[in-house]
Amino acid sequence: VLLLEAGTASRSWRLRMPMAALDRLCQSSKFSWNNWSEAESRLELRRLFVPGGRVIGGSSSINGMVHVRGNPKEYDAWARYGCRGWDFESVLPYFKKSESYQGQEDDFRGTKGPLIVHKTSPTNPLDQAFIQSGEQAGYGITEDFNGHQQEGFGTYDHAIDKGQRVSTATAYLNPISHRSNLIVKSRTRVNRVQLDNLKATAVEFEDSIGSHKVFANRETILCGGAIWSPHLLQQSGIGNADQLRAAGIDVQHHLASVGDGLQNHIDVVLQYACKEP
Numbered sequence: 001v002l003l004l005e006a007g008t009a010s011r012s013w014r015l016r017m018p019m020a021a022l023d024r025l026c027q028s029s030k031f032s033w034n035n036w037s038e039a040e041s042r043l044e045l046r047r048l049f050v051p052g053g054r055v056i057g058g059s060s061s062i063n064g065m066v067h068v069r070g071n072p073k074e075y076d077a078w079a080r081y082g083c084r085g086w087d088f089e090s091v092l093p094y095f096k097k098s099e100s101y102q103g104q105e106d107d108f109r110g111t112k113g114p115l116i117v118h119k120t121s122p123t124n125p126l127d128q129a130f131i132q133s134g135e136q137a138g139y140g141i142t143e144d145f146n147g148h149q150q151e152g153f154g155t156y157d158h159a160i161d162k163g164q165r166v167s168t169a170t171a172y173l174n175p176i177s178h179r180s181n182l183i184v185k186s187r188t189r190v191n192r193v194q195l196d197n198l199k200a201t202a203v204e205f206e207d208s209i210g211s212h213k214v215f216a217n218r219e220t221i222l223c224g225g226a227i228w229s230p231h232l233l234q235q236s237g238i239g240n241a242d243q244l245r246a247a248g249i250d251v252q253h254h255l256a257s258v259g260d261g262l263q264n265h266i267d268v269v270l271q272y273a274c275k276e277p
Contacts, residue, residue, distance in 0.1 A: 002183045002214060003173075004205055006228075007031065007054035009186040015061050016164045025062040026051035032062055035227060050264060052225055056186060057169030059225060065165055067117045067157040069095055069146050095146075101157075108147045114171040116161040119144075126274070127155065193220060193236040195252045230259040 007030075014025055025031050033052040039045040053059035072088035079087035096110030103119045105111045122128055134153030135141050142152035159166040176182060187207060194202035194213070200220040204213050222229045233239060237252030239259055244251050 001181060002185070004188045004190055004203070005056050005184065005186045006189050007056065007186065009056045009184065015055065015057075015167070022062075022064065029054075031055045033227075050227070052227060056173065056184070057167035058223070060159070060167040061165070061169060065158045065160055067099075067115075067146070067159045071150055103144075106147065108144070114175070115159060115168075116166050116171070117157050117159055118161075119157055120155040122155055125276075131155070190224075190232060191235060193222070193232065195236060195238075198253055226262055226264065230262075233258050 010030070012031075015031070027034065027049075031054055033054050035050040035052060037048040037050055039047055051059075051062065053062045055061045075086055075088040075091055079085075079090075092108070096108070097113050099110045099113040099115045099117045101109040101111055101117050103109065122131075131141060131153045140152040142149045142154045144157075145154060146157060159171075164170075173184070177184070185207065188205050189207075190203055190205045191211075192204045193200050194204065200216060202213050202215045203220060204211065206212065222232060224232055230239070233255075234244060234247075235249065237244060237250050238255055240256045241251045241254040243259075
């Protein structure tokens with residue numbers, strides 16, 4: 001198994017204990033891509049900052065450690081559009097298999113996976129006040145955002161163990177880093193996936209030494225996130241044919257939806273000064 005990572009393989013304390021330096025993580029060129037959106041017409045042409053993990057573990061190494069699954073309706077919609085096996089009933093066993101939930105086990109939660117997940121225990125009276133205000137406004141309360149009811153007010157799950165971040169790197173990669181059949185190359189940039197009869201057969205990448213091509217015996221998995229995965233697909237000739245030709249890329253497969261309609265979650269910070277508590 002060959003793992004190619006564009007960023008660093010750092011195990012900095014900032015990645016393990018990030019809440020004191022979360023903003024610095026997201027804005028650090030060492031750990032983040034520091035992307036900016038194009039001017040948004042509905043936001044008075046402002047450009048929005050879009051951080052993304054540039055380190056082993058990707059964005060799970062720099063995010064706020066909130067552990068929330070996608071909405072079941074989204075997965076069911078994927079299945080309706082032709083992605084067989086991606087309906088929520090089919091993916092739920094893998095969600096359960098991935099986590100070691102430190103709460104009560106039920107039909108939606110797993111307790112034997114590598115990703116340790118805790119339920120947040122509110123200690124500030126304001127936390128409960130916000131939840132109660134949501135209920136009073138008619139939105140309802142949910143005890144588990146990853147359970148049978150996602151909509152409502154409640155407390156998050158967090159991927160934290162003993163006060164330290166649990167990322168995909170610490171949960172999946174570190175425990176098996178000693179395996180002889182695993183090669184991890186950091187500070188590499190993948191430029192293209194080679195396709196033969198629409199099958200991924202090789203990956204072209206570059207590092208400090210030069211350009212390389214490695215062939216896949218079994219499969220190739222893209223995990224570059226919402227921005228870099230479609231970007232790499234387009235560089236490999238999969239995407240809107242007109243856009244690819246305009247960029248001088250040979251079209252391997254016309255798929256207009258690649259790189260189109262990206263929606264990222266909104267992060268709105270509300271700050272108030274209060275006398276109590």
